[in-house]
Amino acid sequence: MSDPDKVLATFVVNGEPHQCAFAPHKTLLEVLREELDLCGTKHGCELGECGACTVQVDDVPVLSCLYLALDAVGKQVRTVEGLANGPTLHPLQDAFADLGAAQCGYCTPGVLMTAEALLRDNRCPSRDEVKQCLAGNLCRCTGYLKIFEAVELAAARMRGEDKQPSKESIYGS
Amino acid sequence: MGLDEQKTAPSVVRADAPWRHDAKKDELRVIGKPIRKIDARSKVAGLTKFADDLKLPRMLHMKLLRSTAAHAVIKHIDVSKAKSMPGVKGVLTGQDMPIPFGILPVSQDEHALCLDTVRFVGDPVVAIAAMEEEQAWDACRAVEVEYQTLQTIGSSHEAAATDEPRLHDYGVRGNIHRLENLEFGDLKDGFARADHIREDTVFFEGNTHLPMEQHATLAHFDKDGKLTIWSSTQTPHYLHRALARVLHPLPAHHIRVIACPNGGGFGGKSDPFNHEIAAAKMSMLTGRPVKIALTREEVFWCHRGRHPVLMRSKMGVTKTGRITALDFESYLDGGAYGSYGTASTFYTGALQTVTYAVENYHFRGVRFFTCKAPCGPKRGHGTVQPRFAIEVQLDKVACDLGLDPAEMRKQNLAPRESLTANFLRIGSMGLGACIDKVVEGSGWKARRGKQERTKDGRIRGLGLACSSYLSGAGLPIYWNGLPHSGVQLKLDRSGLVTVFCGSTDIGQGSDSVLSWIVGEVLGVDPLGIRVVTSDTDLTPVDLGSYSSRVTVMTGNAAMQAAERARDIVARGAAEHLQVPVNRLVFADARVFDSENPDKGISFQDAVIAAEARCGTIGTVGSYTPPKTAAKFRGGGVGPSPSYSYSACVVEVEVDPDTGIYRVPKVWMAHDIGRALNAAVAMGQIEGSVYMGLGEAMMEEMAYRDRSHKGHRVFVHKIPSLLEYKSPSTMEMPEVVTYVVEDPDKNGPFGAKEVGQGPLLPIMPAVANAVFDAVGVRVDENPISFEKVFAALLAKKEGKDARFGPSLGKDGVPQVDFGDSLKVKTPWQGGDGTAWNEPKRDKKAAK
Structure with missing residues (x-):
């Protein structure tokens, strides 16, 4: 179907240029999922309420459901697919897997992209800082606790510490 | 070794403990360990394909x-x-x-x-x-x-009062969908023996899953x-x-x-x-x-979420707090369709006897059709609302009698390995241990009732509550005599084990459960197992991920299939190694002689030896829950292979002027039977605490009653993720979790459920904690700040320090429940049938 109203644009996503045509009112979320097949980014509300669609644009976490795709042209977009280094998971991903911080896994990509930006700015965030940072990412499975612990575990590992999850967080008190 | 000898070789399956509940921790290499979920990597990589991630040409x-x-x-x-x-x-x-x-x-x-x-x-x-x-x-x-x-039917009260128009042309009468009236034991005698009788009316507003x-x-x-x-x-x-x-x-x-x-999913x-x-x-x-x-x-x-339920409960207790009789009524606002509502209605009555021993019990329940989104099963299905009613009432009873609510509950524990008044069979029962854990951890004895002030002028309170939940329904949704869970295993010469099962992973880790159990039995790395699930063309039937049934039922089926595969492989390995089959050990991807561990072969070579000996290797396992003891009509809802138990203490800090409160800390103990994976079990418990707090503090499926072109409509007040309030990271308290393991002989390695039970005690514990802090009762869930404020205001004005539904006769809809079905309890010599039940026509029963 040809559509004269579509625009042709080139995005840089996860360091790779992608050219595609889309209606100018399309959000970054829609273009990522529907045009570029990058379905790791999820939709939970499409109203900017849940954080599931969080990606990074020029290193800043944004809600891709409220972000016009056209506004991302010429910027660096990073999605969950760009987090791992080849087959090697990002330390955040490893920590999330170790602790079971991803249950259903639907909010996980958005949480990871938010947390990754935090750890770039703050190598040693306090529990309160982690909570503040993730306050816009809803999760219905975990009760957030394993997510907090995983972010802190990843932060420690990224600082070069040989850290393992605490006994209480795995076996209980 | 001859074929005849092979045939009689002892199987590892023991008749007295087929699911190995008594296995010692140090004998287990996979079970109980915090290994990653089998799908952890794809989930954190964003590669898991959810339904909306799929597309096809054209x-x-x-x-x-x-x-x-x-x-x-x-x-x-x-x-x-x-x-x-x-x-x-x-x-x-x-x-x-x-x-x-x-x-x-x-x-x-x-x-x-x-x-x-x-x-x-x-x-x-x-x-x-x-x-x-x-x-x-x-x-x-x-x-x-x-x-x-x-005409629009907007509530239970309206439905009870409106016979015409009917929403459906089936059901009991008018807009009554279901009506149940069951009596176990001798209520009159029970109340006559009570030193104290309390009557309460409470309401639990509906809420939704919000996946x-x-x-x-x-x-x-x-x-x-x-x-x-x-x-x-x-x-x-x-x-x-x-x-x-x-x-x-x-x-x-x-x-x-x-x-x-x-x-x-959460039931939605x-x-x-x-x-x-x-x-x-x-x-x-x-x-x-x-x-x-x-x-x-x-x-x-x-929707299909939590039913709004109005409840009236009359409890008789002795001076020391022993329950002698319970008369419980529930009124469910079902919404527009049946959904699971028949089961929901029974569940508002079924488990009252499983947590505490209730000697004489009367349950009346009614579900109405109303012009709102249909209600159904949400985490804790139908048992959450009565749990709120009972646990708040127990707190009041303890208060009336001057007893410690924790000690009073311990006096009433349902006995392990027993039949309840309504013929539910309890197996392992770790609630006493759960109560001890949270009482000790929270400093309950020293800190309760002290009304300590925080620096910002709030008052601290502690509240305690308990619960039980089923590990899967004893009966299937449609009447049949077939297994509830089936598993097939394929072992091939690459050493790969493939598990086929109809179960569905909704984030709780059911795919991983299969891999852990098969991995343990066959001595292979669970992360190397291929799990194929939830495909009706490829996988044997499992009834689904509901009623906390998957770990126990698919787990037992997987265990049976794996034991059978182990037998086949063992025979191949025994022949190859010239070692008696009963001396073989499967561990670390090897099969070896227990008396000479160096004498062994890889698991892959053992599979090859077995395939050479008897051809392509495939096994099946299936599981059907034990027969239920209840034979009366309605006795099909409530039975389960086992019951989990939870106890929690919630701490609140309440502003005595505004009613605004926060929850800084929760202590939660859950009797899981055995944790198949410690970290994953913790995640289920913490997630339950979270969802319970959401229900306790803010979540509600609230409607606007509006007129649209002269027609009365009910539209959802807040159909969005932001406006339907749920806890964010900022509201989540510190949680101290205790995993109590009281293995049950009906579960794989003794496991019981964990996904739903720990949610139940949170809401009543919050209500009880608010009372401990500021002396007001909120008899309505959610225990929102406005309600606490209203109760505080009432207290200040010298009125009943309470917010909740009317305690008078008009508090509940007027419904004729008819005569009760009367069932003699096991201790009255009952056999599980109702002595006044009309003989059921077999055709009609179908």
């Missing part, structure tokens, strides 16, 4: 036009304009799918698209498929529907005349049955249902849904793949 997008009337007859639908809109490829109305369906055989009351009547705002009326999603929306707007409105993933379905009716459905469903088997029913004459074996990993994806069936029909109509992805608002209309 795929159409479908949208539903939903009713704007709350109760009306459809006079006319004009789709002519919509049909000619750009991109439109298919239009369906109710007449295209006239066969009704529903999750329970007794309530086949839904249509994929409303046939002639709409029963709530949001009921689907027309389905339209188009090339683009937006085109389908536009076409929906071009449809004209003429409604003849009917992060909206429901989505992709249907493809291919050129071979077979239908494939990928869907976000917790129950592919039941969806399969509903599709076969509605799409008749398409045979069931031409329908394949694949449940995608669910982005959260357990019904077969209208959109799933409509997408299938649309694909059959257009010959193209059809996808529907619901919007967040539509997920609120799908």
Whole structure:
């Protein structure tokens, strides 16, 4: 179907240029999922309420459901697919897997992209800082606790510490 | 070794402990260890394919036009304009799918698209498929529907008072869907022996699951005349049955249902849904793949969440706090359809006896049809509301008698290995240990009732509550004598073990459970096992991910299949190694002689030896729960292979002027039988605490009662993720979790459920903690700040320091419950039947 109203644009996503045509009112979320097949980014509300669609644009976490795709042209977009280094998971991903911080896994990509930006700015965030940072990412499975612990575990590992999850967080008190 | 000898070789399966509940921790290499979930890597990489992540060539997008009337007859639908809109490829109305369906055989009351009547705002009326999603929306707007409105039934009270018009032409009478009246033991005697009797009326507002993933379905009716459905469903088997029913004459074996990993379910994806069936029909109509992805608002209309339940409870106790009798009534606002409502009604009465020993028990329950989104099963299905009522009442009783609420509960514990008044069979029972843990951890004895002030002037309080929950329903949803879970194993010469099972991973880790159990039995790395699940073409039936049944039921089936595979492989290895088969050990991907561990072969070589000996290796396992002891009508809801137990203490800090409170800390102990994976079990407990706090503090499925063109409609007040308040990271308290392990002989390695039980005690514990802090009772969940404030105000004005439903006769709807079915308790010599039950005609029972 040809559509004269579509625009042709080139995005840089996860360091790779992608050219595609889309209606100018399309959000970054829609273009990522529907045009570029990058379905790791999820939709939970499409109203900017849940954080599931969080990606990074020029290193800043944004809600891709409220972000016009056209506004991302010429910027660096990073999605969950760009987090791992080849087959090697990002330390955040490893920590999330170790602790079971991803249950259903639907909010996980958005949480990871938010947390990754935090750890770039703050190598040693306090529990309160982690909570503040993730306050816009809803999760219905975990009760957030394993997510907090995983972010802190990843932060420690990224600082070069040989850290393992605490006994209480795995076996209980 | 000769063949005869092989045949008689002892199996590792023991008749007295087939599921190895008594295995010692140090004997286990996989079970109990915090290994990663089998799908952890794909989840953190964003590679898990949820239903809406799928697309097929030539795929159409479908949208539903939903009713704007709350109760009306459809006079006319004009789709002519919509049909000619750009991109439109298919239009369906109710007449295209006239066969009704529903999750329970007794309530086949839904249509994929409303046939002639709409029963709530949001009921689907027309389905339209188009090339683009937006085109389908536009076409929906071009449809004209003429409604003849009917009287709207807005609440349980209204339903009880309104016989006509009826929402459905089945049910008990008027707008009463179900009515139950069951009496166990001698209530009169029980109350006569009581030193103290309390009567309370409490209300539990409805709330919804709010999974992060909206429901989505992709249907493809291919050129071979077979239908494939990928869907976000917790129950592919039941969806399969509903599709076969509605799409008749398409045979069931031409329908394949694949449940995608669910982005959260919590019970909200357990019904077969209208959109799933409509997408299938649309694909059959257009010959193209059809996808529907619901919007967040539509997920609120799908609902099937927690029933609003009004409850009246009369409890008799001795001076020392022993319960002598309980008379419990529940009034459920069911919404527009049956859904699981029959089971929900029974569940508001069934488990009262499983937590505490109730010697004499009377339960009356009624479910009404109302013009609102249908209620159904949400985490804790039907048992959550009565748990709130009972645990708050116990707190009041303890207060009345000057007893410690924790000690009083311990006096009343249901005994392990016993039959309850309503003939539920309790196995392992670790509630006493759970109470001890949270009492000690929270400093309960020293800190309760102290009304300590925080620095910002708030008052601290502690509240305690307990609960029990089932590890799977003892009976299937439709009457049959078949296994509830089946597992097939394939072992091939690469050393790969493949597990096939119909269960569905909704984030709780059920795929991983299969791999841990098979990995333990066969001594292989669970992360190396291939797990194929929830595909009705490929995997044996499992009834679904509901009622906390999966770990126990698929776990036992997987264990049986794995034990059988182990036997086959062991015989091959024994022959190869010339070692008696009963001396072989399977561990670390090796099979070796227990008396000479160096003498062994790799698991792969053992499989090869076995395949050479007896051909291709495949085994099956299946599980059917033990027969229930209850034989009275209604006794089918409540039985379970085992029951989990939880106890918690919640700490609150309440502002005595405003009623605003926060929850800084929760202590939660859960008797899980045995944790198959410590870290994953912790995640389930913490998630339950979180969801419980959401229900306690803020979540409610609230409606606006509005007039639309002179017709009264109920529209959801807040159908969005932001406005339907749920806890964010900022509200989540510190949680101290205790995993109590009291292995049950009916569970794999002794495991019981964990996904639902720990949610139950949170809400009453919050209510009790608020009372401990500021001396007011909020007898209505959620315990929102406004309600605490209202109760504080009442207290200040010298009125009853309480917020809740009226305690008078008008507090509950007026319903004639008729005569009760009377059942003698086990200690009265009862046999599980009702002595006054009319003989049931076998045909009628079917």
